[in-house]
Structures are given as C-alpha cells and as structure tokens.
Amino acid sequence: MAAEGSDQLLQVVTLLGAAVVAVPLFKRLGLGSVLGYLAAGLVIGPFGLKFFDDAESVIHIAELGVVMFLFVIGLEMKPSNLWNLRRQIFGLGSMQVVLAASMLTFVGITVLGMPWQVSFVSASGFVLTSTAVVMQLLSERHESATPEGQRIVSILLFQDLLIVPLLAAVAFLAPTTEAAILADQTPIWMKIGKSALSLGILIAAGLWLLNPMFRILAKSRAREVMTAAALLVVLGAAFLMELGGLSMAMGAFIAGVLLSESSFRHQLEADIEPFRGLLLGLFFLGVGMSLNLEVVWHNALMVVSSVLALMAGNASMIYLVARLTKSKHRDALSRAMMMAQGGEFAFVIYSAAAEQGVMSATTHANMTAIVVLSMALTPLILVLGQRFLKNNNQVDMQGVDDVQDNELRGNVLIIGFGRVGQIASQAPIAYGAHISIIDMDPNVIRRAAKYGFKVYYGNGVRADVLRAAGAQNADCIMICINKIEITTRIVETVRHLFPNVKTIVRAYDREHALALLKAEADYFIRETFDAAINMGETAVKMLGAEDSEAEEISARVRRLDSERFALEAAGDDFAGQALLLGNQTQGVNEDDAEDDKDVDAEEEKA
Incomplete structure (x- = not known):
C-alpha cells in the first residue's frame, strides 16, 4: 500500500515538475505555454521516459479543465450578449463547419485514398477545433473580449453542440450486425427526450436555485465553502449534461451564462480560476503523452502529409468563411491559423468510430497522431504567422511596457x-x-x-x-x-x-x-x-x-x-x-x- 502511494506521489511530482520546467522555458523562447505542456507530456509519457503508461486516464480527468474554461467564458457572457451572438453561433459556426468538413472529406477521398465513410468521420472530427488550445491562446493574447475573439468563441460553442449529432452519424455509418443492433436498442426519441430533460433541469436550477444557494452560503463567510459550491456547480452541470448524452463543456457553459447576472459572478470566477489553469495544463500534458511516436515513425510520410493536407484544407475554408462574413484579411488569416488544428472532441469521435467498426484500429491510431501533431503545430504556426503579419505593417509592441x-x-x-x-x-x-x-x-x-x-x-x-x-x-x-x-x-x-x-x-x-x-x-x-x-x-x-x-x-x-x-x-x-x-x-x-x-x-x- 505504501509503495503504491509512493508511486502515485511520484507521478504527481513528475507532472508538476515537467510543467514547472517546460512552460517557462517555452514561453521564454516565445513558443507559448501550450507547446511547453505538449512537449513535457511527450517527454514523460509512454513514448518518452515512460513515467506514465496510460495517457487516456490523464486526459479523461484533465478534460475538467476544458469544462471549467467554458464555465468562466459563460460567466462573462450574459444572456443578452449570448442572444446577440446567435447569428454568429449558428450562422457563422454552421457555415464554417459544413464547408470545412466538405473540403476535408474531399481531401481524404482524393488525396489520402480513404473510403468515403472513413473520410467523412475523419474530417468531421478534425474540423472540431480544440477548445482548450484556442481558448488558452486567446487568453494569452488578451483577445477573448475582442469582437474577433467573440466570433471565435461563438464558433467553438457551435462545434460543442455538434458532438451528439456526429456520434449519431457514426452509429448510422457503422456496419449493421446483429451484435450492433442488440448493443443499442434505445429509441431515438428517448435519447432526445433524455437530453432535453437534462437541459431543462440545468436551466431550472440556474434560474431558481443557484442564486439563493450562494446567498445562503455567503452568509456563512466560509471561503472554502464558496469554493466547494463553485466546483459543485461546474462539475454538477457537466455531469448532468453527460447523463443526457450532451457535452460536459456545454453544460458548464450554460451554468456560467445562468450565473452571469449574479452578484457572485466575480467571486465564482476567482474560485474556479486556479483549478481551471491547473487542470487545463494537465490536459495538454495528457495530449502530449498520447502522441504515439511508433505510429508516427512507421507511417511518417502518410502522417506528415495528412497533417499538412488537413490543416491546409481546414485553414483555407476558415479563411474563406471569415472573408465572406466581412472580416478583415488580417483577422481572417489569424483565425485560420488559430483554428486549423483538430481538437479533443476528435478523440471521442474516433474512439466511437473504432468501437463500432467504421474505422480500423490502424486508421484510429493514425488519425489520433495527426490530431495531436496538428495541436502541437498550432503555437508554432501562430509564432511564424505573427512575424509574417508584423512584416506586413502589423502594429508591434516595441517601446511599450506591460x-x-x-x-x-x-x-x-x-x-x-x-x-x-x-x-x-x-x-x-x-x-x-x-x-x-x-x-x-x-x-x-x-x-x-x-x-x-x-x-x-x-x-x-x-x-x-x-x-x-x-x-x-x-x-x-x-x-x-x-x-x-x-x-x-x-x-x-x-x-x-x-x-x-x-x-x-x-x-x-x-x-x-x-x-x-x-x-x-x-x-x-x-x-x-x-x-x-x-x-x-x-x-x-x-x-x-x-x-x-x-x-x-x-x-x-x-x-x-x-x-x-x-x-x-x-x-x-x-x-x-x-x-x-x-x-x-x-x-x-x-x-x-x-x-x-x-x-x-x-x-x-x-
């Protein structure tokens, strides 16, 4: 028992030590904290120094960092502001996802030689941009509250809403076997009703329960109780949405929006912030650990060409949509570079596709490696892009003190x-x-x-x-x-x-x-x-x-x-x-x- 406890403590110390060393170093080099976390995860993971054997368990726990990030974003977005963004969420978001998925499906069929079912699933997962990477980059660049930042957040919210429809599409494309039929006999109307019930319970609790609860707790003047209540709200909302078959991050976001008018909004944000940052860093460490170097090595040409082809196709569609919706060239280019990578939800869709026979185990491993590499490349692309934009009369920060x-x-x-x-x-x-x-x-x-x-x-x-x-x-x-x-x-x-x-x-x-x-x-x-x-x-x-x-x-x-x-x-x-x-x-x-x-x-x- 003592030995097992020591091993777990060593793993915790290793995670913290890797972050403490890598992140300041990479930020010093101008490469950003995201790439630092990814590199640290790769070094200590199963394909590095082997301090960890199971990256999936780390990612599963650390996904709560993404959930908390969406809760904080919701706190800053009042219902009236969210209503004002409805056209961006559903109009801009749907246009980008549909065009990008169509383009990448075509790339998968013609360039990579995939069957159309596999190409569609691969493309659909890849166009779901990493919320964790993009929100972290927006936060570091202080752009979350800018008009362009709000457009990007709107697109990310729409992509979160697509998880359930895409999983349903994967199930529809799965080979029809007797075992598959027996595995899931739940009628579709029951699934929709379950999701609607979860959403209704969350909204009702947000409107009539949360504010009175926080007023009662505030009178106790116990800071740790308020912190526990903030975590309860975030994790409870995420759990409720997961029970309904919806995105945990979406549940946390809705809870944040419902509390955005509350007088406790700033206190909640302050209580959640340390946990959000720590868990989000842990998520990036887990993603770095999950990069299978053996797969990359044995399929180097295919993996590298796929990363470049998918990111280029995705970026071109993102830029096109941005320009069609009257964004400036510089903003459109910045959005394309920031959102061209695959994201954490791709892992969910690819795992479901592999389990249901839509995607082979080899394709699953290859696509997972492609998504991880695209996430790792994004900070580098942004660094190079900023230099390019700077050379094209971008306003620089020379002579300016923070x-x-x-x-x-x-x-x-x-x-x-x-x-x-x-x-x-x-x-x-x-x-x-x-x-x-x-x-x-x-x-x-x-x-x-x-x-x-x-x-x-x-x-x-x-x-x-x-x-x-x-x-x-x-x-x-x-x-x-x-x-x-x-x-x-x-x-x-x-x-x-x-x-x-x-x-x-x-x-x-x-x-x-x-x-x-x-x-x-x-x-x-x-x-x-x-x-x-x-x-x-x-x-x-x-x-x-x-x-x-x-x-x-x-x-x-x-x-x-x-x-x-x-x-x-x-x-x-x-x-x-x-x-x-x-x-x-x-x-x-x-x-x-x-x-x-x-x-x-x-x-x-x-």
Missing part, C-alpha cells in the same frame, strides 16, 4: 488615453494628483510618450490588470474608452472588487448611460452632451437672444433631459410623455462618437 510587469501607485487611474482621456487628465495633473494610465493601443502609448506621459499596456476588463495598475490604491478611476460593453464590464468589475473606489465614466450615449447607472457607476457623462448643449446655446445667441436668456434656455434643456433620464431609469410609464416635452432639443446629443485615435495627440496636449 502594466503587469509594474506595480502602479497613482491615486487617479485613467483607463483609455485617447482624445477624451488626454483632456480629462489635465485637471487632475494641474491639481497635483499622481496619475496612472493604461491603454490597449500601442500607437497611443508611444505617441503619448513623446509628450511626457507614461502609459502602460493593459486591458482594464481583467481583474489582474486592474490590481497591477493600482486600482485598489486609487481614490478614483476615470474610464475614458469608447467601447460600450467593455466600459460597462470595467465598472462592474471595479464595483465588485474595489467598492470604495469612485468611478468616473465616459458614456457613449443615453442608452449606455442607463446601463452605467445600473452598473452603479459613481459619475458618468455622455461624451457629446455638453458640446451639443453649448452649440445649441450659441445658435440661440446668433438668433438674437441675450446671454442670460440663452443660458436660461440651456438650463431648461438640461433640466428636462435630467427629468426624462430619471423617468427612464425608473421605468416610469410616463417616460414617453416626458420625452415629448423636450424631444426637439434632445436628439443632437445622440450623435455618434468619433474614434478615439482620430485627433492628433499634439493638439490634445496643447
């Missing part, structure tokens, strides 16, 4: 240093305040440095960036960016993590101002409102009014606007009537904002 490498201590934190941030900073500076500034645009950062401003690179949505920027030490935070959803999310994060810090926020328009009011911003101002009021007052003076009369009219317009805003904020039934009282002077302040970067920094400094 806020996470510094501990800022300003008593005023400014997020966004475009035309609004530059002007808004002047008064605190004149008062003698110590300001800290972060921005996401390297060009803005370098331009500001010419005029004596030290601006750090950082995404204000992320809690770790806010802490590194000194949000906890600030008296107030000025949020001066022009992205509506991101601004609102920053306010929500600050309100939860630093409730004593005041927020001064740039509102894009009236609707955004109402959203900021709901998010409990301390002060907000519509970016074009004052300018429009001043223009109207000047027009009245030009029409012949005295200064005092023009000022009185402006004051009345402001008062009516405030009354309308208060009525709208309260949801009063008379808000529409109040709006009619002043609508002739209101419309001008809803003009679209100019882009932050259009005004030259030298004019703003002056």
Whole structure:
C-alpha cells in the first residue's frame, strides 16, 4: 500500500515538475505555454521516459479543465450578449463547419485514398477545433473580449453542440450486425427526450436555485465553502449534461451564462480560476503523452502529409468563411491559423468510430497522431504567422511596457488615453494628483510618450490588470474608452472588487448611460452632451437672444433631459410623455462618437 502511494506521489511530482520546467522555458523562447505542456507530456509519457503508461486516464480527468474554461467564458457572457451572438453561433459556426468538413472529406477521398465513410468521420472530427488550445491562446493574447475573439468563441460553442449529432452519424455509418443492433436498442426519441430533460433541469436550477444557494452560503463567510459550491456547480452541470448524452463543456457553459447576472459572478470566477489553469495544463500534458511516436515513425510520410493536407484544407475554408462574413484579411488569416488544428472532441469521435467498426484500429491510431501533431503545430504556426503579419505593417509592441510587469501607485487611474482621456487628465495633473494610465493601443502609448506621459499596456476588463495598475490604491478611476460593453464590464468589475473606489465614466450615449447607472457607476457623462448643449446655446445667441436668456434656455434643456433620464431609469410609464416635452432639443446629443485615435495627440496636449 505504501509503495503504491509512493508511486502515485511520484507521478504527481513528475507532472508538476515537467510543467514547472517546460512552460517557462517555452514561453521564454516565445513558443507559448501550450507547446511547453505538449512537449513535457511527450517527454514523460509512454513514448518518452515512460513515467506514465496510460495517457487516456490523464486526459479523461484533465478534460475538467476544458469544462471549467467554458464555465468562466459563460460567466462573462450574459444572456443578452449570448442572444446577440446567435447569428454568429449558428450562422457563422454552421457555415464554417459544413464547408470545412466538405473540403476535408474531399481531401481524404482524393488525396489520402480513404473510403468515403472513413473520410467523412475523419474530417468531421478534425474540423472540431480544440477548445482548450484556442481558448488558452486567446487568453494569452488578451483577445477573448475582442469582437474577433467573440466570433471565435461563438464558433467553438457551435462545434460543442455538434458532438451528439456526429456520434449519431457514426452509429448510422457503422456496419449493421446483429451484435450492433442488440448493443443499442434505445429509441431515438428517448435519447432526445433524455437530453432535453437534462437541459431543462440545468436551466431550472440556474434560474431558481443557484442564486439563493450562494446567498445562503455567503452568509456563512466560509471561503472554502464558496469554493466547494463553485466546483459543485461546474462539475454538477457537466455531469448532468453527460447523463443526457450532451457535452460536459456545454453544460458548464450554460451554468456560467445562468450565473452571469449574479452578484457572485466575480467571486465564482476567482474560485474556479486556479483549478481551471491547473487542470487545463494537465490536459495538454495528457495530449502530449498520447502522441504515439511508433505510429508516427512507421507511417511518417502518410502522417506528415495528412497533417499538412488537413490543416491546409481546414485553414483555407476558415479563411474563406471569415472573408465572406466581412472580416478583415488580417483577422481572417489569424483565425485560420488559430483554428486549423483538430481538437479533443476528435478523440471521442474516433474512439466511437473504432468501437463500432467504421474505422480500423490502424486508421484510429493514425488519425489520433495527426490530431495531436496538428495541436502541437498550432503555437508554432501562430509564432511564424505573427512575424509574417508584423512584416506586413502589423502594429508591434516595441517601446511599450506591460502594466503587469509594474506595480502602479497613482491615486487617479485613467483607463483609455485617447482624445477624451488626454483632456480629462489635465485637471487632475494641474491639481497635483499622481496619475496612472493604461491603454490597449500601442500607437497611443508611444505617441503619448513623446509628450511626457507614461502609459502602460493593459486591458482594464481583467481583474489582474486592474490590481497591477493600482486600482485598489486609487481614490478614483476615470474610464475614458469608447467601447460600450467593455466600459460597462470595467465598472462592474471595479464595483465588485474595489467598492470604495469612485468611478468616473465616459458614456457613449443615453442608452449606455442607463446601463452605467445600473452598473452603479459613481459619475458618468455622455461624451457629446455638453458640446451639443453649448452649440445649441450659441445658435440661440446668433438668433438674437441675450446671454442670460440663452443660458436660461440651456438650463431648461438640461433640466428636462435630467427629468426624462430619471423617468427612464425608473421605468416610469410616463417616460414617453416626458420625452415629448423636450424631444426637439434632445436628439443632437445622440450623435455618434468619433474614434478615439482620430485627433492628433499634439493638439490634445496643447
């Protein structure tokens, strides 16, 4: 018993040691953490130093890392945002999967000489991009919250939904034998009903049970109990979906979406994060272990040519779909490089195909090796691709410091240093305040440095960036960016993590101002409102009014606007009537904002 315990402890120490050594080394070389984990798994696995004999058991446990990753993504995606993404999820996702699967099926039949059934199953598994790899890469590149990042997440969600239909297709293609018929006599309507029941139970629990449960647990003030409850929600949702024959990751994602409006959202994310990162790293280690070097060696030409052919075909279709849906060339190329590999769900589909006689054991081993190699190649392709894009006028990070490498201590934190941030900073500076500034645009950062401003690179949505920027030490935070959803999310994060810090926020328009009011911003101002009021007052003076009369009219317009805003904020039934009282002077302040970067920094400094 003691010897068995020592062996298990040695395996744990080996896993941790491999990760601790390989990941920093590969990140230092600019190859990313994913490739570091894969390489470490290969070294310690059954085809390396043989510390482990069964990679499948490691992968099975570590799949919970992918599940937790989807839960965190769900926490950041409110139901309204998810509804707004419905066209991307079902439209963009279905277009990419159908075209890519068709292309790869054709490649398998014509180039690799596979029967059409085997080619279809191989292609269908390969087009299900690795959620783990892509989400990790998006996280490292800080692109999860960008519009392009949201499109990629939408496609990944649609691919998760395809697991059940594809497994059903594998069963349909399986050779019909008496044993196969006896093995599964469950009617299809019963399977669908089971899936629908699992989904219904999860949604009902999310709507009526989870929030009351967390409120009760929060009163206990036991941090470990809240952590246990967070794990219970994630693993319970995953288990419920698995019972219904659906994707575990999809169950966790739905649970996250249902809790995205909860006041416990940030606490849940903080509790899950350490487990997510550790298990996701373990997953990549398991994938590295599963690469069968003997299969690669004996079928080197076929495996290498298949990897290149399948990745090239997949990437071409991803790029084509991106361009057809009006993505820029650079975004489409980046998406194609990031999503061209096969993923973890391919292992599930290939195993099912091998068990049911659709795919031979040799083909199964070859396709598994091809998928693992494609996952390992993706970080390298992205490194080379970034250099290519950089050589084609991509904005580089030279001369830009990351806020996470510094501990800022300003008593005023400014997020966004475009035309609004530059002007808004002047008064605190004149008062003698110590300001800290972060921005996401390297060009803005370098331009500001010419005029004596030290601006750090950082995404204000992320809690770790806010802490590194000194949000906890600030008296107030000025949020001066022009992205509506991101601004609102920053306010929500600050309100939860630093409730004593005041927020001064740039509102894009009236609707955004109402959203900021709901998010409990301390002060907000519509970016074009004052300018429009001043223009109207000047027009009245030009029409012949005295200064005092023009000022009185402006004051009345402001008062009516405030009354309308208060009525709208309260949801009063008379808000529409109040709006009619002043609508002739209101419309001008809803003009679209100019882009932050259009005004030259030298004019703003002056």
